[in-house]
Amino acid sequence: MPTTNGNRKILDLKRFEACAILPVATQTGTCIASSRHFRQQQLCIRSNTEAFIYNPSEDGWIPITSPALAGTFGAGVSAVAGAWSTGATIGAASLTATGGTVSTIVTNQTLARDLRGYSVHILSGPNAGAVLPIVSNTVGTNATITVATQASAFSASTVYRLLTPRWYVVGAGTLAAGSFRVYDYATNTWTTLSQTGLPASLGTDGKLIATPSIVDGDFKNFATGTATGATGTTLTVTGKTWTASQWINSQVRITAGTGAGQIRTITANTADTLTVATWTTTPDATSQYAISGNDNFLYYIGNNAVTMYRYDITANTWSTLTPGAARAAAPGAGMSGHWVHSVGENDWTNESAILNGRYIYSFQGAATAALHRYDIAGNTWATISYAPNADTFTTGTKYALHNGLLYIQKDVTGRWYAYDFARSEMFPWSQMLYPQGTAVPGDTAFDVIYKDGATEIYYVHIVLNSLNIHLRQQVI
Numbered sequence: 001m002p003t004t005n006g007n008r009k010i011l012d013l014k015r016f017e018a019c020a021i022l023p024v025a026t027q028t029g030t031c032i033a034s035s036r037h038f039r040q041q042q043l044c045i046r047s048n049t050e051a052f053i054y055n056p057s058e059d060g061w062i063p064i065t066s067p068a069l070a071g072t073f074g075a076g077v078s079a080v081a082g083a084w085s086t087g088a089t090i091g092a093a094s095l096t097a098t099g100g101t102v103s104t105i106v107t108n109q110t111l112a113r114d115l116r117g118y119s120v121h122i123l124s125g126p127n128a129g130a131v132l133p134i135v136s137n138t139v140g141t142n143a144t145i146t147v148a149t150q151a152s153a154f155s156a157s158t159v160y161r162l163l164t165p166r167w168y169v170v171g172a173g174t175l176a177a178g179s180f181r182v183y184d185y186a187t188n189t190w191t192t193l194s195q196t197g198l199p200a201s202l203g204t205d206g207k208l209i210a211t212p213s214i215v216d217g218d219f220k221n222f223a224t225g226t227a228t229g230a231t232g233t234t235l236t237v238t239g240k241t242w243t244a245s246q247w248i249n250s251q252v253r254i255t256a257g258t259g260a261g262q263i264r265t266i267t268a269n270t271a272d273t274l275t276v277a278t279w280t281t282t283p284d285a286t287s288q289y290a291i292s293g294n295d296n297f298l299y300y301i302g303n304n305a306v307t308m309y310r311y312d313i314t315a316n317t318w319s320t321l322t323p324g325a326a327r328a329a330a331p332g333a334g335m336s337g338h339w340v341h342s343v344g345e346n347d348w349t350n351e352s353a354i355l356n357g358r359y360i361y362s363f364q365g366a367a368t369a370a371l372h373r374y375d376i377a378g379n380t381w382a383t384i385s386y387a388p389n390a391d392t393f394t395t396g397t398k399y400a401l402h403n404g405l406l407y408i409q410k411d412v413t414g415r416w417y418a419y420d421f422a423r424s425e426m427f428p429w430s431q432m433l434y435p436q437g438t439a440v441p442g443d444t445a446f447d448v449i450y451k452d453g454a455t456e457i458y459y460v461h462i463v464l465n466s467l468n469i470h471l472r473q474q475v476i
């Protein structure tokens with residue numbers, strides 16, 4: 001029987017309810033990062049040596065192996081989940097099978113978990129372009145993944161990536177090898193990534209931000225269709241009326257037809273043509289495409305500086321961005337950073353001048369009310385005016401993004417607000433009556449979605465400042 005949510009505003013009052021407690025109390029630097037895959041699991045980094053995963057379906061936490069972060073744990077630690085994985089392999093965009101059949105892919109990875117319900121994305125070779133749910137897999141070295149029977153047999157020429165969680169974590173203090181690490185869910189491994197290009201040390205609030213192609217268990221596409229033509233470095237869709245340069249730094253995937261499986265970063269666009277790096281196989285008028293966020297990039301902002309950094313996952317390199325218009329002021333304690341991708345209003349979803357997927361919004365924190373916005377396509381910062389723009393945010397503030405609203409707990413007051421991106425307005429949302437401990441930097445709020453067919457019910461979760469108390473409240 002389908003779920004029906006009969007809650008109504010005014011009629012039904014919102015109330016926070018207790019969930020499974022975090023095994024240890026939060027402290028300065030503790031942060032939680034949401035996986036947007038179907039299980040919506042949350043990774044909590046509690047110290048340089050402690051990490052836990054929360055499973056919303058079971059309302060339970062479990063410890064995982066030590067992150068073994070270098071440096072001094074504290075303000076500036078941040079984590080974010082990526083959309084795809086290459087297992088224990090880093091600095092790569094894909095994996096190559098060692099063999100297979102019409103329903104199996106033999107990997108060179110040591111899988112540690114049952115991955116049923118997750119998917120494998122075929123990038124080239126037999127069945128290129130297919131996104132296939134994992135039916136089962138073996139556990140151990142050279143693991144075999146089983147999928148539904150396909151038209152062609154997988155082989156040693158099959159190139160793929162896993163659509164399974166991967167969490168990236170930046171530590172704090174003096175940065176060194178081991179300050180930037182990734183936890184891979186499929187292989188249950190921590191791996192050290194390059195921190196070269198980041199500041200020498202991190203000591204105030206910071207935020208890692210992803211712009212993934214997968215949101216809430218499925219691809220988040222901002223535009224789809226069939227090409228009318230292409231060259232070695234372009235894709236044309238005659239009849240489109242895109243605004244010039246609106247898709248820069250987004251990704252285009254060829255989902256079917258000639259060239260299926262290829263993924264490219266968009267470097268320029270006209271009204272109907274995308275420019276990309278050279279195709280391996282040039283698409284044609286049979287090629288279907290999808291444009292989404294760039295799941296090869298991560299961004300880091302904060303550390304009491306306007307400087308912004310971008311990480312290239314496949315290259316394992318950091319670069320410093322030089323925006324055409326710099327951020328107006330440095331973010332400090334209580335700052336935020338969120339990629340906005342699912343606002344429902346027409347001006348945000350209009351493909352010809354789309355706003356979804358284009359911006360990173362960041363409250364400055366530092367006891368200010370200021371809100372700044374980074375334009376990913378234009379590489380510029382702007383200051384956003386909003387009403388009432390009266391209350392300020394500092395240490396202890398937590399944030400949870402869902403669709404077109406950003407839910408904000410102000411400091412340790414228990415007062416919750418919601419910022420509406422489409423209307424540039426902030427309004428009161430709730431009052432949490434549970435007392436908190438000492439305000440600490442680090443974001444420990446997140447959202448969870450219950451889905452039953454077309455029914456979606458949303459919850460905002462928080463683990464309280466300097467406590468292990470974990471609460472949730474339904475969004476009415």
